[in-house]
Amino acid sequence: MKRLLALTALVTGLLPFIASPGMAEGQLKVYHWFEYIPQELVDKFEAETGIDVTIDTYDSNEAMLASLKAGKLGQYDVAVPGDYMVQIMRGEGLLDSYKPEEMPNFKNIAPEWLDVPFDPGRQHSIPYQWGSTAFSVNRNVYKGDISSLAIIFNPPEELKGKINVLDSQGEVLALGSLYLGIPQCTQDREQLKSLNDMLLAAKANWASFGSDTAKDVLVSGDAAAGMIYNGFSAKARAEGANVEYAFPKEGYVVWMDNMVLLKDAPNRANALKFMNFLLDPQNAAAVTNYAAYNSGVTGVEPFLSDAVRNSPENNPPKGQKGEFIQACDQETQKLYDAIWTNLKK
Incomplete structure (x- = not known):
């Protein structure tokens, strides 16, 4: 007991x-x-x-x-x-x-x-969380129009060689498709060739691929423009970078x-x-x-x-629309995988 x-x-x-x-x-x-x-x-x-x-x-x-x-x-x-x-x-x-x-x-x-x-x-x-993916530009470097995805894919002289692009296949190919006005998950060979050729030409004007560094390179000045998530752009602005986030006329990614x-x-x-x-x-x-x-x-x-x-990055202008990234069928995805692999060589 x-x-x-x-x-x-x-x-x-x-x-x-x-x-x-x-x-x-x-x-x-x-x-x-x-x-x-x-x-x-x-x-x-x-x-x-x-x-x-x-x-x-x-x-x-x-x-x-x-x-x-x-x-x-x-x-x-x-x-x-x-x-x-x-x-x-x-x-x-x-x-x-x-x-x-x-x-x-x-x-x-x-x-x-x-x-x-x-x-x-x-x-x-x-x-x-949900937001958008487009691009931001350092307004100390470039003061011109930023209403088009051409800033990334056919940039002005002031930005050539000073652009960071997300190391993200989904976003890069979706934004490239929006810029060219072709559907996501297209199987049209000519459209796919146009996308491949456009990206390879644009790559010559890019400085880097980086997703986790997308904010930091804008804050440090290592990049004057960059494909970026809207929240990262807001953080870059809060950390003192004179950047403006764009909602391009061709569209942007909503996720x-x-x-x-x-x-x-x-x-x-x-x-x-x-x-x-x-x-x-x-x-x-x-x-x-x-x-x-x-x-x-x-x-x-x-x-x-x-x-x-009140963040401008969270409040797109009226009439501006974004698109979700589409999940392609397996055979179509192989075509896009090949474009991405070719781009990253």
Whole structure:
């Protein structure tokens, strides 16, 4: 009896420590874009749940897909692919599914981002952030018209040799197609040849390929213009670069990044906790305030900073339209892969 009482006392004494949110309750492995979530928000999640979060990063949708297919699937719980990549990953069986009742905050997803073509009914993903991809120009270097994608693909003399281009096949080929006025995922050989030839000619005027450095080269002055995500452009401006983000007349890329539940996630329950956490309006707003994009969650407005709310990069002129990157069928994609490989030689 004394041993039983002693054991009971020991267990009772340990209960506060066992229940403490600071105690580790497992792990979460996140595969994420660079510079895209505030550390303070990760710390908040860890403190609230006791879950240890590890984040590895990538710099393009294609790099993330290749890495998962090369053996990293099963090592991560969640990833953050763009819209078209969600569709590709879903088609290749790389995603797990969930039921809305597994996430109490599922109800906070904005209606326009709920039944999306790349994940109908949101069975595999939640909205993370959305924005646009176009280009920015250093106005100290070039003061002329920046209303056309010609700034990137047929630049004026002042910008030749001073342009950074995203190291992202999807965005480069989509913007190139918009510039030429040809459809994405075309199978027309003449149109594909025109796209290939135009990109090779334009490359002679580019200084670099870089996605994770797209902001930094504008801030440092190593590039005078660059293809860029709108949030990166806003950050460059906030860091003192005299840059202007363009919404070109030919169009621009609109995208939505989404957090997906990966197949064979080693910590599925913790992944769902994290996804639910990010659907809380205050937490979603924290990402928006940090990344300078837009949220797909309702109720974030009271938590947004004035800088983000009034950002010119987040407010395109009326009448200007963007396009999502399309996911091509497998045979057509091979043609675009060949163009990209040729461009990167």
